[in-house]
Amino acid sequence: MQLYASYEALEKGIKSLPIINKISKVSVAKIKAKNNYILQINMGQKSTGGYALKLGSETMILTDGHADIQVVWRVPAANAFITQALTSPCVLLGIPAVDYKRISIIDQHKREKLQLRL
Numbered sequence: 001m002q003l004y005a006s007y008e009a010l011e012k013g014i015k016s017l018p019i020i021n022k023i024s025k026v027s028v029a030k031i032k033a034k035n036n037y038i039l040q041i042n043m044g045q046k047s048t049g050g051y052a053l054k055l056g057s058e059t060m061i062l063t064d065g066h067a068d069i070q071v072v073w074r075v076p077a078a079n080a081f082i083t084q085a086l087t088s089p090c091v092l093l094g095i096p097a098v099d100y101k102r103i104s105i106i107d108q109h110k111r112e113k114l115q116l117r118l
Helices: 007-015 025-033
Strands: 002-004 036-042 052-055 061-063 066-074 090-096 102-106 112-117
Touching: 036 066, 052 090, 066 090
Parallel strands: 066 102
Antiparallel strands: 002 036, 036 090, 052 066, 061 066, 102 112
């Protein structure tokens, strides 16, 4: 998980990643247009298909500088037929530019998957 303070920092961060899926310039432009930080949430590089990551709620819970963001974190079933291909599921979010102490990513089962302490 990475927090970017500007669109320029996001561009530098994206260029440094080894494998990049196409990111919609329209969605990044919408994030850039607002006074937000850009938060990149990723599952890391996976060696097969079947992994997915999407926003679980459009509402972020913010309490005393601690932000909880809900996502749907999908992994393939043990007996699933899956493709063999390198994937890097990720989501880019625009979040309000405030002083955060911690940002937690919570999955659909209410488990903390990632945490960023600031």
